[in-house]
Structure formats: C-alpha cells, structure tokens
Amino acid sequence: ETGVTQSPTHLIKTRGQQVTLRCSSQSGHNTVSWYQQALGQGPQFIFQYYREEENGRGNFPPRFSGLQFPNYSSELNVNALELDDSALYLCASSRTGNTEAFFGQGTRLTVV
Amino acid sequence: AQTVTQSQPEMSVQEAETVTLSCTYDTSESNYYLFWYKQPPSRQMILVIRQEAYKQQNATENRFSVNFQKAAKSFSLKISDSQLGDTAMYFCAFMKLHTGTASKLTFGTGTRLQVTL
Numbered sequence: 702e703t704g705v706t707q708s709p710t711h712l713i714k715t716r717g718q719q720v721t722l723r724c725s726s727q728s729g730h731n732t733v734s735w736y737q738q739a740l741g742q743g744p745q746f747i748f749q750y751y752r753e754e755e756n757g758r759g760n761f762p763p764r765f766s767g768l769q770f771p772n773y774s775s776e777l778n779v780n781a782l783e784l785d786d787s788a789l790y791l792c793a794s795s796r797t798g799n800t801e802a803f804f805g806q807g808t809r810l811t812v813v
Numbered sequence: 814a815q816t817v818t819q820s821q822p823e824m825s826v827q828e829a830e831t832v833t834l835s836c837t838y839d840t841s842e843s844n845y846y847l848f849w850y851k852q853p854p855s856r857q858m859i860l861v862i863r864q865e866a867y868k869q870q871n872a873t874e875n876r877f878s879v880n881f882q883k884a885a886k887s888f889s890l891k892i893s894d895s896q897l898g899d900t901a902m903y904f905c906a907f908m909k910l911h912t913g914t915a916s917k918l919t920f921g922t923g924t925r926l927q928v929t930l
Contacts, residue, residue, distance in 0.1 A: 734918075736918075736920075742922055743906075743920030743921050743922050744858075744904075745920075746917040746918065749917060757916075759917070789856060791858065793858070793918075800846050800916075801860060802860075803860075804857055804858035804859075805857065806855060806856050806857045807856045809856075
C-alpha cells in the first residue's frame with residue numbers, strides 16, 4: 702500500500718505567476734483535501750475533492766482551484782501568486798466514512 | 814465555526830519523563846472527533862491519537878493518552894516515558910462529523926515539544 706505523495710517538494714515562483722501542485726492519494730482512498738500551512742501556524746483547510754468534484758471549501762479566494770482525477774489523484778492550482786501564498790501545502794487523503802486522514806510530506810512554495 | 818486553541822507555543826521535557834500538552838476548542842456541534850497530530854522536521858503530519866466525542870472513555874495509544882473533558886471543551890495529550898523521537902510540533906485538531914464523505918480538519922496553532930537528555 703503506497704502512501705500519499707506530493708510533488709514537487711520545493712518550488713520558487715515569482716509574484717503574479719501561476720503554480721500547480723500535485724498529490725497522489727493513498728491506495729483505496731477516494732477523498733483528497735488540501736491545506737495551507739504558513740510558517741509557525743497550523744494548517745488551514747483550502748478545499749476537499751470527492752468523486753472529482755469540490756466538496757467543501759475554506760476561506761480562500763477563487764484563484765485557488767483544484768482538480769481530482771478518476772484515479773483520485775489531485776492538483777492544486779494557484780493563479781496570480783502573492784507573497785502571502787508562501788507556505789507549506791499539504792495534501793491529505795482519506796476513505797469515505799473514515800475519519801483518519803493520511804498526509805503527504807507537503808510542497809514548500811516560496812513566492813518572491 | 815469551530816476554533817481550536819493551543820496555549821503552549823513551546824514545551825520541553827526530559828527523556829523518560831511525562832509531559833502534558835493542552836488544547837481547548839469551541840463548537841456548537843454535539844457529534845465530532847478530536848485528534849492529536851505530530852509533525853516532525855520531515856513535515857509529514859502523523860496521527861497520534863483520536864477521540865470520538867460520544868465516547869466517555871479516554872483514548873490511549875501505547876505511551877500516548879488523552880484527557881477529554883467534553884463539558885469543558887478540553888482535550889489534553891499526555892506523553893509518558895518521553896523519547897527523543899517525540900521531538901516535534903504537535904497539533905490538536907477538530908473534525909465535525911458529516912455523513913457520506915470525510916470532513917475537514919480544523920487545527921490549532923501547535924505546540925513545539927523538545928525532548929532533552
């Protein structure tokens with residue numbers, strides 16, 4: 702059973718650019734959630750995907766968008782990057798009806 | 814909306830000793846789960862322990878146990894026989910129960926635990 706994997710591990714982008722982060726969910730998991738963790742803070746919920754549709758969203762602007770694919774992997778896209786978008790982005794997968802979420806090691810995004 | 818508060822930004826404990834990390838939360842829900850996650854320098858969040866709100870019995874997992882006080886909305890984590898590998902950030906988290914699909918986690922700001930020799 703493979704765990705949750707995220708790519709890339711580190712990324713540096715310029716303000717105004719667009720970025721795509723990727724997440725492969727754990728085998729057998731059909732739900733993927735994305736979190737933003739700013740330095741020294743706890744993770745904040747961005748959104749969740751289930752059966753390829755957005756299923757709940759946190760307090761993030763529309764320039765944060767996502768996709769889920771038939772194999773349950775997922776992408777997080779951020780347009781018009783701002784300096785405050787610099788953070789660790791965590792992906793978590795889970796199975797319907799199961800409360801345990803399994804996290805990847807995150808993507809560290811730096812916006813300069 | 815739910816909030817989770819961890820009032821101890823940093824704590825230190827000697828190896829083999831016991832330490833307790835505090836967490837309080839606020840919610841109007843009656844059906845929910847509470848979690849403690851560990852985040853070592855590798856950055857990956859690892860589930861330490863989980864408590865169902867409808868269960869009065871406190872959860873235990875080997876050296877880790879919780880003190881769940883539902884009326885007081887308090888959920889502390891006790892680590893016994895602390896080990897150097899316990900050094901990490903610890904996050905308390907809340908999950909409201911939804912039927913059908915998994916739900917989101919609301920995290921506190923974390924407590925940095927340092928285990929020393």
